[in-house]
Amino acid sequence: PALPMTAPLVYVMGPSGAGKDSVLDRARALLSVDAPIAFAHRYITRPADSGGENHVALSRAEFALRRAHGLFAFHWQAHGNDYGIGREIETWRAAGLTVVVSGSREHYEKMAGNDPDLHPVLITAALDKLRARLGARGRETADATATRLARSDAYAVTDPRLVTIVNDGTLDAAAEAFVRLLATLRYSPGVRRRA
Secondary structure, X not given: OOOOOOOOEEEEEOOOOOOHHHHHHHHHHXXXXXXXXXXXXXXXXXXXXXXXXXXXEOOHHHHHHHXXXXXXXXXXXXXXXXXXXXXHHHHHHHOOOEEEEEOOHHHHXXXXXXXXXXXXXXXXXXXXXXXXXXXXXXXXXXXXXXXXXXXXXXXXXXXXXXXXXXXXXXXXXXXXXXXXXXXXXXXXXXXXXXX
């Protein structure tokens, strides 16, 4: 049987190079350790040592097996990889934890509106920032970088609940904006002081 959904689901998305992983990592460092928030790892058919986010690497066969057995709450394809968010987030939310997931704009448009406790967040940046960040991380070929940049404006999110964070300034500014958003949800998280 499906578990009741009561705690918020914060669905973070944005173009490649917007700094989503960096913002989420910094926000995690700012939150107090007892804040009732769980950040979900993504399951990706990309090697664990490929750089970027701390994801769970799966082979295509492993991913297909988990998908066939309904172990993903969400799954999609992008950039030649399969991405998934595990169904464990349902247990976390039923336990009263706010769950933060890093998703896809295209996937969001397909599933938007299905969850009244979903809070969409778009992290974005100017095109020149996206280009510079993609080049600096060195994970993609020039062609792959161009493809990612071409997708930056491909998916407009029109949900009236959408909160946009422009990550063009300091990382702390964007992360603090995200933490403030979390504070508007069903609890008041403590924030650590900067070291």
